[in-house]
Each structure stands twice: as C-alpha cells, then as structure tokens.
Amino acid sequence: MFGYYVQLAFQSLRRNRVLTALMILAIAVGIGASMTTLTVMRILSGDPLPGRSAQIFYPQVDANPDVTSHGPYDLLDYRSAMDLWSAHRADRQALVAAGDVHLVAPHTDVPALKLSMLTTTADFFSMFNVPFQYGQPWGDAEDASRARVAVISDDLNNKLFAGANSVGRTIRLHDNDVRIIGVLKPWRPSPLFYDVGGGRFADGDTGDFYSKPQDVMVPFSTGQDINRNHFDIFTCYRLYDGKSNEQTSPCVWVRLWVQLGDASKVTAYRRFVADYAAQQKALGRIGRADDTRMMNLMQWLDFNHVVPGDVRLETWLALAFLIICLFNTVGLLLAKFLQRGPEIGVRRALGASRAAVFAQCLVESSVVGLLGGFGGWLLTLLGLWIVRRQPTAYADLVHLDLAMFLATLALSMAATLCAGILPAFRASRVTPALQLKTT
Numbered sequence: 001m002f003g004y005y006v007q008l009a010f011q012s013l014r015r016n017r018v019l020t021a022l023m024i025l026a027i028a029v030g031i032g033a034s035m036t037t038l039t040v041m042r043i044l045s046g047d048p049l050p051g052r053s054a055q056i057f058y059p060q061v062d063a064n065p066d067v068t069s070h071g072p073y074d075l076l077d078y079r080s081a082m083d084l085w086s087a088h089r090a091d092r093q094a095l096v097a098a099g100d101v102h103l104v105a106p107h108t109d110v111p112a113l114k115l116s117m118l119t120t121t122a123d124f125f126s127m128f129n130v131p132f133q134y135g136q137p138w139g140d141a142e143d144a145s146r147a148r149v150a151v152i153s154d155d156l157n158n159k160l161f162a163g164a165n166s167v168g169r170t171i172r173l174h175d176n177d178v179r180i181i182g183v184l185k186p187w188r189p190s191p192l193f194y195d196v197g198g199g200r201f202a203d204g205d206t207g208d209f210y211s212k213p214q215d216v217m218v219p220f221s222t223g224q225d226i227n228r229n230h231f232d233i234f235t236c237y238r239l240y241d242g243k244s245n246e247q248t249s250p251c252v253w254v255r256l257w258v259q260l261g262d263a264s265k266v267t268a269y270r271r272f273v274a275d276y277a278a279q280q281k282a283l284g285r286i287g288r289a290d291d292t293r294m295m296n297l298m299q300w301l302d303f304n305h306v307v308p309g310d311v312r313l314e315t316w317l318a319l320a321f322l323i324i325c326l327f328n329t330v331g332l333l334l335a336k337f338l339q340r341g342p343e344i345g346v347r348r349a350l351g352a353s354r355a356a357v358f359a360q361c362l363v364e365s366s367v368v369g370l371l372g373g374f375g376g377w378l379l380t381l382l383g384l385w386i387v388r389r390q391p392t393a394y395a396d397l398v399h400l401d402l403a404m405f406l407a408t409l410a411l412s413m414a415a416t417l418c419a420g421i422l423p424a425f426r427a428s429r430v431t432p433a434l435q436l437k438t439t
Contacts, residue, residue, distance in 0.1 A: 006363060006367065013364070013367065013368070016336065019332060019335070019336055020368070022332055023329055023332045023333065023336075023368050023372070024368060024371045024372045024375055025372075025375070026325045026328045026329050026332070026372070027325060027326075027329055027368065027369060027371075027372025027373070027375070027376065027412060027415065027416055028372045028373075028374075028375030028376045028378075028379055029321075029325060029376075029379065030321060030322035030323075030324070030325030030326065030376070030415070031322065031372060031373060031375075031376025031377075031379070031380070031408060031411060031412045031415070032375070032376045032377075032378070032379025032380050032382070032383055033318040033321050033322065033379075033383070034315075034318040034319050034321070034322040034411070035376060035377075035380040035383075035400075035404065035407070035408045035411065036318070036379075036380050036383030036384055036387065037311070037314045037315040037317075037318040037319075038315060038318075038404075038407075039380065039384060039398065039399075039400055039404050040311055040314075040315075040384075040387060040394075040398055041307065041311055041312070041315050042404065043190055043394070043397050043398060043399075044190065044191070044210070044306065044307045044311060044394060044397075045306070045307045046190065047298060048189045048190060048191065048193045048297070048301075049128065049129065049193070049297060052129070052259075053296065053297040053298050054296055054297075054298070055259050055260055055261060055296075056127070056128075056257060056258075056259055056296060056297040057257070057258050057259075057260060057266065057269070057294050057295065057296050057297070058255070058256070058257060058258075058294065058295055058296075058297070058300045059084060059256055059258060059269070059273045059292070059293070059294045060072040060073070060074070060076070060292060060293040060294065061076060061080045061084070061273060061276065061277050061280075061286070061292055062277075062286060062287075062288055062291055062292075063076070063077040063079070063080050063237065063250075063252065063280075063285070063286050064237040064286065064287055064288075065237075065238075065284075065285065065286055065287045066237065066287050071291055071293075072291055072292065072293055073235060073237070073252045074197040074252070074304075075197055075235075075252040075253055075254060075255055076252055076254045076255070076256055077249075077250075077251065077252050077253075077254070078249075078253070078254055079285075080276075080280070081095055081254035081255075081256050082095075083276065084256055084273070084276065085121070085256060087272070087276075089258075089268070089269055089272050090258035090259055090260055090265075090269060091258075091259045091260060091261050091265070092123040092126060092127040092258070092259040093121070093123055093127075093256065093257065093258045093259070094120050094121050094122075094123045094124040094127055094128075094194075094256070094257045095119075095120060095121050095220045095254055095255070095256055096118065096119075096120050096124065096194055096195070096254070096255040096256075096257065097118075097119050097120075097220065097223065097253055097254050097255065098116055098117065098118050098119070098195065098214060099116070099117055099119070099223070099227045100114060100115070100116060100117070101114070101115055101116075101117040101173050101174055101216065101226065101227065102114055102173070102174055103115050103171055103172065103173055103216065104171070104172040105160045105161075105169075105171050105172070106170060106171075106172060108160055108161070110159060110160050115156070115214070115215045115216055116214045116215065116216075117173065117214060117215075117216045117217070117218060117223065117226075117227070118213070118214035118216070118217045118218075119217075119218055119219070119220045119222070119223025119224070119227075120217060120219075120220055121143050121219065121220050122137060122138055122139050122140050122142070122143050122219075123259075124137075124194075124217075124257075125137040125151075127257065127259050128189075128194060130184060130187060131184060131185040131187055132151075132182050132183065132184060132185060133154060133157075133183050133184060133185040134157075134165045134166070134167050134182065134183040135151075135165075135167035135180070135181050135182035135183055136181065136182050137151060137181075137182055138151070138181060138182075138219055142219050142222075143219045143220065143221060144221075146219065146221040146222050146225060147219060147222060148176060148177060148178045148179060148222060149178065149179050149180075149181045149218065149219065149222070150171065150173070150178045150179070150180055150181070150216055150217060150218045151180070151181065151182040151183070151184065151216075151217040151218075152166070152171070152180055152182075152183055152184070152215060152216055152217070153183075153184050153187070153212075153213060153214070153215045153216075154183065154184050154185060154186045154187070155186075155212070155215060156215040156216065157183045165183070166180050166183055167180055167181060167182065167183065168180065171216075173216065173218070173226050174226050174227065174228075176225070176226050178218065178222075178226075184213075187213060188212065188213070188396075188397065189213065190210060190394065190397050191209035191210050191301065191306045191394075192209055192210065192211055192212075192213060193297060193300075193301060194255070194257060195209075195211075195255070196209055196300065196301060196304050196306060197255070197304065209304070209306050210392075210394035210397065235251065235252060236249065236250050236251035236252075237250055237251070237252075238250035266294075269294065270292075270294050273292050273294060274289070274292050277289035277290075277292045322415065326415055326418065326419045327419075329368075329416065329419040330419045330420075330422060330423060333361075333365060333368075333419060333420050333423035333424075334422065334423040334426060336423070337361055337423045337424065337426065354428040355428070357424075357428040358424050358425065358428040361420060361423065361424030361428070362417060362420055362421070362424050364420075365416050365417055365419065365420025365423075365424065366413060366416065366417060366420075368416055368420075369412045369413045369414075369415065369416025369417065370409070370412070370413060372412050372416060373408060373409040373411075373412025373413060374409075376408055376412055377405060377408050377409070380400060380404075380408055381400060384398050384399065384400055
C-alpha cells in the first residue's frame with residue numbers, strides 16, 4: 001500500500017508542477033539556511049576533547065594585592081603558575097604561554113619567518129591528545145634541563161622541508177639553534193581551547209579562539225631563554241614599565257591546565273588551590289583568597305563565550321526563517337489537497353476511509369520533504385562554501401559531515417510531515433456527497 005501511495009504522490013506532484021516547485025523550493029531554502037547556520041554552530045560549540053574534557057580543569061588564583069579585586073584574572077602570574085605546577089598535585093599538568101619568535105631554517109631557501117611560538121611542558125601532548133606524524137614530544141628531563149628542542153606543526157614542516165621527516169634538523173629561533181624532535185600531524189582543534197582567555201572581559205570578538213595552533217612548540221623553560229622572558233601579556237594589575245622580565249612583573253600571562261581522574265582528586269585539588277591562595281594572602285602577596293576558581297574545559301569555554309555572538313543570532317534567524325517557510329508550505333499543501341476535493345470525494349465514495357486519505361496525503365507531504373531535503377542539502381553545501389570564503393578565523397573548519405547530512409534529510413522530512421498534518425486532516429474530512437454533487 002505504501003508503494004501505491006508513493007506512486008500516487010508522484011502523479012499528483014506532476015499534475016501541478018508550479019505549485020510543486022514552490023513547495024520544494026520553500027522547504028529547500030528553509031532547510032538550507034537553517035542547516036548552514038546549525039552546522040557552523042555545531043562546529044564552533046563542539047567538545048574539542050570528547051571523553052576527556054570533564055577531566056581537564058583550569059585553576060585560577062587572583063594575584064592582585066588589591067582587596068577590592070572582583071574575581072581572579074583569566075591567566076596566572078608567573079609565580080602562582082610555577083608554585084601550583086611545581087607541587088605536582090594533578091595526574092597531568094601543563095604550563096602554557098605564547099610569544100612571537102623569528103625563525104630561520106638553515107640550509108633551506110625559505111626566508112626568515114615571524115611566527116607565534118608556544119611554550120609548554122611535557123604533559124601538554126598526552127593531556128590534549130596531540131597527534132604526531134614524525135618523532136615524539138619532549139619529556140620531563142628536557143623541561144628540567146632547558147633543552148633546545150622543538151616540535152613543529154605539519155604546516156611549517158611542509159613550508160620548510162616539503163613535508164619530509166625533519167626530525168633531527170635544526171632551526172634557529174632568535175639566534176638560538178634548536179633541534180626538531182617531533183612533527184605534528186595536521187591538528188586543528190576547534191576552538192583553540194588551550195589558548196582561550198578573556199572571560200569576564202569577553203565582548204563577543206572571539207575570532208582568535210579559532211586561530212590555527214602555533215607552528216613552533218618548545219619547553220616552557222627553553223622558551224623563557226629564547227624569548228628572554230618576553231611573552232604575550234594578558235593584563236597587569238599594577239603599572240608595568242615593560243623593562244623588567246615577565247617573571248617579576250605585576251602581570252598575568254601564564255595558563256595552567258591540569259588533568260584530574262576522578263571526583264575525589266577534583267575536590268582535593270580545589271582545596272589545594274584554596275589553601276595556596278590563603279597562604280599567599282597570609283604572606284601579603286595577594287589581597288583576596290576567597291575568589292579562587294577551577295572550571296572544567298567545557299565550563300571554561302562557555303565562560304569565555306567561544307561561540308561568536310553573530311553566529312548565535314544568525315542561527316536563531318535561520319530557524320525563524322525555516323518556520324516561515326513551513327507556514328508557507330502548509331498553505332500550499334492545503335490549497336493543493338483541497339483543490340483535489342472531487343478526487344478525494346470519489347475515493348471516499350468508493351470505500352476509502354478517512355485514515356487512508358490522511359495517510360496518502362502524508363506520504364505526498366513526505367515526498368515533497370524528501371525532494372526539499374535534497375535541495376536543502378545542495379543549498380547547505382553552497383552556504384558552507386560561502387562561509388569558507390569569509391575572512392573569519394574559523395572559516396576553514398566549516399564542512400558538512402555525514403551526521404549533518406543525515407540530519408538535513410531528517411529535519412526536512414520531519415518539518416514537511418508537521419506541515420502536512422493540518423492539510424492532510426482537512427483533506428480527510430472532505431464530505432463525499434457534497435463533492436459528488438458538485439461534480
């Protein structure tokens with residue numbers, strides 16, 4: 001019976017091709033606009049470390065000696081970061097800081113480059129599941145010995161060495177020879193979660209959260225030597241002349257990430273951070289000890305508003321547009337079904353039940369939804385292609401995967417079925433006698 005209804009649906013759709021095209025176009029445009037924005041939203045708001053983000057935490061301590069401070073800064077000062085890291089109270093822990101560096105690759109034709117360099121500690125790679133194509137990361141021994149070693153990105157390896165295995169080659173960072181010990185696979189976390197900051201100062205300009213990872217990574221201690229303790233400063237809580245190094249400056253510029261395997265360890269580490277703040281307050285170094293924080297990774301991303309405000313707005317507008325398209329489809333389906341009143345009256349007079357007429361109309365709505373979903377899929381691909389050509393940091397991340405393709409078809413079918421319920425119900429209530437009399 002279902003196959004027969006499908007056959008009838010295609011015959012009915014061919015009968016009035018203009019009306020059919022309008023219905024399919026309305027569904028396709030609504031689905032295309034909504035799925036384009038939903039795909040972008042899904043990519044930007046997804047979990048960058050599935051299965052592990054609940055174990056990754058970001059401790060915060062306010063180093064400001066002013067007792068009127070309103071909450072901790074989003075980064076740590078050098079002393080607080082080193083004190084917490086040196087205590088080794090977490091399963092894994094990583095210090096993170098960034099700064100610009102001049103790079104020269106001897107024995108290559110590539111001119112000098114100015115790049116962003118990430119300085120971190122050995123646990124960074126295992127804690128964040130960083131994939132390697134060649135070589136391996138450094139270990140605790142290299143952290144302690146201030147070893148001149150580096151891990152480089154796949155992009156930089158392609159630029160300098162044409163993608164060949166460059167482990168053992170030398171690059172020069174600020175006149176310091178550094179040996180490459182590892183090359184990453186293409187790695188593009190979305191967002192760049194380990195580098196997120198802004199929190200209470202976030203104003204919706206979150207483009208930097210979707211930048212590509214740094215091309216050069218070196219041990220945290222090595223980076224201090226190479227960059228002469230000059231890193232990207234987030235903010236300062238006292239006047240800073242910029243002449244002294246960041247280790248002694250009244251500024252915050254270091255991130256600390258910790259991994260804690262279970263709830264008891266999380267509780268213990270929170271207590272440890274609170275006790276540390278109380279100790280530093282007793283020493284007179286900080287003003288308040290009652291405003292420490294420790295959010296997990298997803299809470300931290302939400303706190304920093306990593307999804308751009310314009311993307312949220314566009315998503316709501318696209319969904320509203322889809323609803324408008326559905327209302328238009330309801331009107332078109334209603335006109336189409338009621339126009340077939342005489343046909344439906346004959347079917348009823350010959351013994352067809354209201355349920356059979358209702359089912360036939362819903363099948364026809366489903367066919368419209370399937371065709372509209374296919375059109376919506378094509379429009380979604382076009383919309384994402386347009387997004388990828390926009391000057392936004394996350395443009396290269398936007399793509400339609402299998403899950404979103406299936407969601408496109410499912411949404412189209414569900415939306416059209418919902419739109420077809422009222423017209424199908426009205427069509428099934430047609431009075432046979434009245435229709436036969438008028439024909």
